[in-house]
Every structure is written in structure tokens, then in C-alpha cells.
Amino acid sequence: MAGTSDMRQRVDFCNCEEYTTVCGQPAQYGSQPGDFRDRFRLVKKLKKLKKDERGSSLDFLIAATLIFFMLFAGADYYTALVQHQIAEHIMHYYLERIRIEGCLIPQDQTDMVNKFAAVGLTVENINAPLLSGGRVLRNPQDPDGSRITVTVTLKPKYRPFLFGALVGGAAAPNNYRIVVGGSVLSERVTP
Numbered sequence: 001m002a003g004t005s006d007m008r009q010r011v012d013f014c015n016c017e018e019y020t021t022v023c024g025q026p027a028q029y030g031s032q033p034g035d036f037r038d039r040f041r042l043v044k045k046l047k048k049l050k051k052d053e054r055g056s057s058l059d060f061l062i063a064a065t066l067i068f069f070m071l072f073a074g075a076d077y078y079t080a081l082v083q084h085q086i087a088e089h090i091m092h093y094y095l096e097r098i099r100i101e102g103c104l105i106p107q108d109q110t111d112m113v114n115k116f117a118a119v120g121l122t123v124e125n126i127n128a129p130l131l132s133g134g135r136v137l138r139n140p141q142d143p144d145g146s147r148i149t150v151t152v153t154l155k156p157k158y159r160p161f162l163f164g165a166l167v168g169g170a171a172a173p174n175n176y177r178i179v180v181g182g183s184v185l186s187e188r189v190t191p
Helices: 036-101 106-118 162-166
Strands: 009-012 019-022 121-127 147-156 178-185
Touching (some): 036 106
Antiparallel strands (some): 009 019
């Protein structure tokens, strides 16, 4: 015959409890199914389940917050880099126009300011030879005398790196500016 350990079997799954019987008698703490001790164990399990859910939601909030800041701080940094790159492209286009003309003509200056405004950058200062000061002419004997240097100072519409300030990092100061510039040799031969 089989021993008493072989006679164990599962007989009841009500109330989310599992009872094991030996020879037809409940074997768990000597309690009967539906006893108050079973209800007490069920309440304990429900409380533990609540704690586990609260813990997992707290973990989710912490992880989501970190991911949020990493994504948006990266996007903020990328936006600042793209603004600088766009400013350089616009400046280099007009730098080539200045190379051909020998100075920044008023029409090009107005167009450059409008193009910067279209991408959200306000021109604060343009440092370039203007038509009113005379054209810089090509001089093969003295190439340094033919050099034209242009510097454009721009203020972005929005202050970058604000997400870093929310976590204690350094945000861009109020005087944050984008400065682009370059120099070319004038190709203008006649005044």
C-alpha cells in the first residue's frame, strides 16, 4: 500500500488557497476550508499584492522620469546643434556672396536677416564690410589685404538646455548667443 505521503492530493482551489489533505483531513495548520485563518491569509496575500503593485509603479515612475529627461535633454542638445549648423549654412551662403561682391550689400543684408528670422534666430550684430565703407578688392600682390572677415551674432528664439536645469545641471544663461563667422579672399576686381 502506498504511504500517507503518497496520499496527498490537491482538493480545493476556492478563495485562491490550495489545500492539501492527508487521508481526507486538511493538512495545512489543522484548519478547515473556509476557516477564519484562511480568510486572514487571503487578506495578507492581497495586502502583499498591493505592496508589490505600488512598488512596481514606483519603479516605473522613476524609470520613466529618467528616460523622459534623457530623451528631451538629448533632443534639446540636438536642437541647439542644428540651430548652429543652420546659422553656419546661411552665413556661408552670404559669405560667398560677399566674396564675389567685395562687401555686404544692403539687399543681401536684408535677405540674410530674413532667412535667420525664418529659422527662429534674431540677428543682433553683423560685423562685415558694408557697401558704404567701400568694396574690398582683389589684390594678388597682398592676399591678406584682400581678406574679408564676417561675424554674425544671433539670439535663439528659445533658451536651450532647460531640461538639464530641471535635474540640477547648467542651463544656458540668458546671454546665450550663437556666433558664426568666417573669412574669404575678395574676388572683386573693380570698385
